[in-house]
Amino acid sequence: MTEPPGVAEGEGSVEPVAADVYGPYGQLIKMLLPRSGSVAVYDADKELLWCSDGYERPELRALVEELDEDNSEYLSSRGTTRTVDGGGPAFLYALRGQLGHILGSVVVELAEDQNTVAKGSMVASLLRPVLDCLENRLDLERTVIEQEVEKEGDGDLELLLTVDEDGDTRCDALDHLVRHCVKHLDCVLGALLIPDKGLTICCAADPDVEAQGPTVLSRTHKHLLAWVQLNNRPMVVNHVASDQQGSVPPFKILSCPVRDPNNQVTGLFGLFRAAEAPNFELRDIRILEFMTRKAVHVLHSQFDALTGLMTRLAFERSVQMALDEPLPETGRALLHIDIDRLNIINDAFGYQAGDEVIERLAQVIRNQIGANDLAGRLGGDRFAVFLPERSVTQAEELADQLKDTMSNLGYLDGEDSVPVSVSVGVAGCASQGQPVSHALASAELAGKRAKDEGGNAVEVYQEDKATLLKSRGDVFAFANLQEALKGNNFRLDAQPIHRLAEDGAVVAYETLVRMRNEDGELMAPDKFMAAAHRYHLMPALDRWVLCTTLEALKEKADQLPEGIMFTVNVSSQSLVNDSFREFLLEQLRASGLAPELICLEIRESAAASQLDKAALFVREVTALGFSTALDDFGCGLSSLAHLKRLPVQFLKIDGGFIRRILTDALAESMVLAIAQAAKTLGIKTIAEHVEQEAIASKLFELEVDYGQGFYFARPKPLGRVLSDLASGSEPARASAS
Numbered sequence: 001m002t003e004p005p006g007v008a009e010g011e012g013s014v015e016p017v018a019a020d021v022y023g024p025y026g027q028l029i030k031m032l033l034p035r036s037g038s039v040a041v042y043d044a045d046k047e048l049l050w051c052s053d054g055y056e057r058p059e060l061r062a063l064v065e066e067l068d069e070d071n072s073e074y075l076s077s078r079g080t081t082r083t084v085d086g087g088g089p090a091f092l093y094a095l096r097g098q099l100g101h102i103l104g105s106v107v108v109e110l111a112e113d114q115n116t117v118a119k120g121s122m123v124a125s126l127l128r129p130v131l132d133c134l135e136n137r138l139d140l141e142r143t144v145i146e147q148e149v150e151k152e153g154d155g156d157l158e159l160l161l162t163v164d165e166d167g168d169t170r171c172d173a174l175d176h177l178v179r180h181c182v183k184h185l186d187c188v189l190g191a192l193l194i195p196d197k198g199l200t201i202c203c204a205a206d207p208d209v210e211a212q213g214p215t216v217l218s219r220t221h222k223h224l225l226a227w228v229q230l231n232n233r234p235m236v237v238n239h240v241a242s243d244q245q246g247s248v249p250p251f252k253i254l255s256c257p258v259r260d261p262n263n264q265v266t267g268l269f270g271l272f273r274a275a276e277a278p279n280f281e282l283r284d285i286r287i288l289e290f291m292t293r294k295a296v297h298v299l300h301s302q303f304d305a306l307t308g309l310m311t312r313l314a315f316e317r318s319v320q321m322a323l324d325e326p327l328p329e330t331g332r333a334l335l336h337i338d339i340d341r342l343n344i345i346n347d348a349f350g351y352q353a354g355d356e357v358i359e360r361l362a363q364v365i366r367n368q369i370g371a372n373d374l375a376g377r378l379g380g381d382r383f384a385v386f387l388p389e390r391s392v393t394q395a396e397e398l399a400d401q402l403k404d405t406m407s408n409l410g411y412l413d414g415e416d417s418v419p420v421s422v423s424v425g426v427a428g429c430a431s432q433g434q435p436v437s438h439a440l441a442s443a444e445l446a447g448k449r450a451k452d453e454g455g456n457a458v459e460v461y462q463e464d465k466a467t468l469l470k471s472r473g474d475v476f477a478f479a480n481l482q483e484a485l486k487g488n489n490f491r492l493d494a495q496p497i498h499r500l501a502e503d504g505a506v507v508a509y510e511t512l513v514r515m516r517n518e519d520g521e522l523m524a525p526d527k528f529m530a531a532a533h534r535y536h537l538m539p540a541l542d543r544w545v546l547c548t549t550l551e552a553l554k555e556k557a558d559q560l561p562e563g564i565m566f567t568v569n570v571s572s573q574s575l576v577n578d579s580f581r582e583f584l585l586e587q588l589r590a591s592g593l594a595p596e597l598i599c600l601e602i603r604e605s606a607a608a609s610q611l612d613k614a615a616l617f618v619r620e621v622t623a624l625g626f627s628t629a630l631d632d633f634g635c636g637l638s639s640l641a642h643l644k645r646l647p648v649q650f651l652k653i654d655g656g657f658i659r660r661i662l663t664d665a666l667a668e669s670m671v672l673a674i675a676q677a678a679k680t681l682g683i684k685t686i687a688e689h690v691e692q693e694a695i696a697s698k699l700f701e702l703e704v705d706y707g708q709g710f711y712f713a714r715p716k717p718l719g720r721v722l723s724d725l726a727s728g729s730e731p732a733r734a735s736a737s
Contacts, residue, residue, distance in 0.1 A: 200217070237252060
């Protein structure tokens with residue numbers, strides 16, 4: 001190992017202290033078994049204490065991992081022989097204390113020809129003097145910490161061993177732990193480094209040394225991390241040389257690896273003593289190993305394993321402590337962040353891809369928040385950020401930055417790509433002592449509004465008059481909806497869909513529902529659809545539309561032009577409702593109508609969010625001979641990846657692109673891409689909201705098949721449309737196929 005600059009240059013050396021303790025035992029074993037190979041000693045946690053090779057042999061570790069207290073042979077004789085993977089025999093022995101508790105294990109690699117005669121009991125009897133001495137040594141070491149705790153007045157170590165991770169915030173608990181390790185073990189500096197979690201905690205016994213802490217760490221941490229990652233065991237530097245540059249005083253170092261649940265080294269816990277201080281000894285190593293495990297427990301209980309951000313419990317506790325403090329002049333705010341349509345990525349590429357997107361968002365959050373800001377993963381694809389010194393306006397600016405960064409990243413898997421976006425809610429935290437649950441609820445409500453608007457947006461929570469009026473309006477609309485459903489107070493209109501070729505023929509009609517209020521006046525869908533979604537009345541409304549459409553068509557079916565088609569919308573709430581799907585299929589079968597006459601539309605966002613349900617719906621409807629269409633195609637920015645699972649016959653391109661197609665090159669490119677992809681898959685395209693002749697001409701150039709909008713015609717009552725078609729007054733001369 002290259003010595004850390006300013007710490008152990010020249011005469012410095014890395015000292016595995018355990019070699020001084022256990023080396024003589026290994027030499028005795030080799031004297032008693034002259035032809036033996038590697039010798040390794042493990043503690044009760046199966047951690048390597050010493051190995052004659054100087055590094056841990058994976059095959060020996062594998063043997064130790066196989067043995068546990070359920071192994072009868074291991075328990076009865078405490079000595080057994082095993083075959084090393086890819087090698088010869090090995091002797092394993094369980095080291096036990098006076099009360100029979102496991103202290104550790106010894107593994108000795110035997111010579112090949114000893115396999116037939118070297119029974120476990122025979123080897124154990126040969127090595128008995130050494131094994132007894134090892135047991136006494138480990139038993140003595142085991143009691144070191146217990147004896148220290150029992151010493152009268154030794155409150156520092158007792159405090160170390162009883163650090164309560166549930167009583168403090170994450171960083172407070174770890175800072176507390178590091179600081180008291182420094183104090184009790186007579187060190188000048190201590191540091192806990194977890195690079196992949198962005199965690200660095202540095203504590204010193206003296207303010208002057210604390211000021212030098214960052215410099216010491218910057219010059220040593222890469223070397224220390226490299227060593228513990230390579231060797232996966234504690235490291236001691238007791239012999240140091242003066243720093244030739246004179247900028248950093250020399251230190252004796254003890255460092256211990258921090259491991260994740262998969263036993264991978266992710267960081268280190270290091271202690272520094274002055275050059276003239278006593279050497280680090282085995283007792284110090286044991287205590288630091290214990291405290292490192294304590295630190296790992298704190299990390300795992302308060303850090304989210306996937307993202308490295310705080311868990312919900314730790315986040316809420318930390319935020320509540322901040323909210324209990326007086327309000328700063330700058331104000332404070334909270335963000336609620338939700339990944340849009342993550343299930344699309346999970347369904348298309350697997351949950352590993354979804355986890356990658358979650359990790360990516362966590363990294364974006366970590367990079368863009370300030371040092372005093374707090375970030376946590378609330379669960380699933382939801383995150384929260386607390387900004388203790390920022391106004392709502394500043395929080396909104398940060399939210400926009402997060403949104404824009406995520407929208408520019410996307411997810412790429414080979415040639416398949418899916419854009420990624422987030423919905424962010426912003427809420428101010430103006431009152432001292434405000435419950436964190438209230439602040440989170442406000443931000444979450446704002447985030448839900450952003451998601452309801454299509455996602456990739458930022459909304460600020462405002463309990464203003466407009467918000468109250470909208471909520472009251474939904475309540476009134478809900479009451480009107482219930483009355484309309486009871487009294488059949490709806491009307492169906494139909495809007496034609498035209499071929500964009502020169503003949504401009506009508507090929508289909510979309511049925512559109514209108515509601516009559518208590519005064520008999522017709523209300524546009526935007527006046528009641530939000531309430532229908534909010535109060536889960538869409539399945540009932542969809543049933544009315546379906547039945548009314550089928551009844552009207554049955555009366556005129558024999559008189560309608562050949563090739564004409566009528567589309568009926570199916571909401572997301574109905575799509576996931578099994579009883580509705582059964583009702584729909586039964587109504588279609590019982591109608592007796594030619595399947596070519598009906599097309600069922602589902603919104604792309606609904607299909608994407610319920611891909612399995614949507615795929616089942618499309619298959620069942622297609623099996624009966626009816627057509628299906630994806631409405632608002634393109635607004636979810638994900639659809640092309642799923643068309644193989646949704647074999648629809650029509651795509652209705654979202655009107656947002658169509659309106660901008662003459663002035664926005666990106667919108668034009670999007671429409672062209674959809675049209676070309678659909679043509680490759682044999683799917684017809686329909687452009688919504690065609691309101692100008694120039695737009696219709698442009699769409700024809702881009703090879704879009706059909707158009708619908710005010711440029712062609714406004715909706716008319718379905719009854720009148722059917723009568724006109726039956727009389728031959730409507731130009732329905734072309735087939736939609």
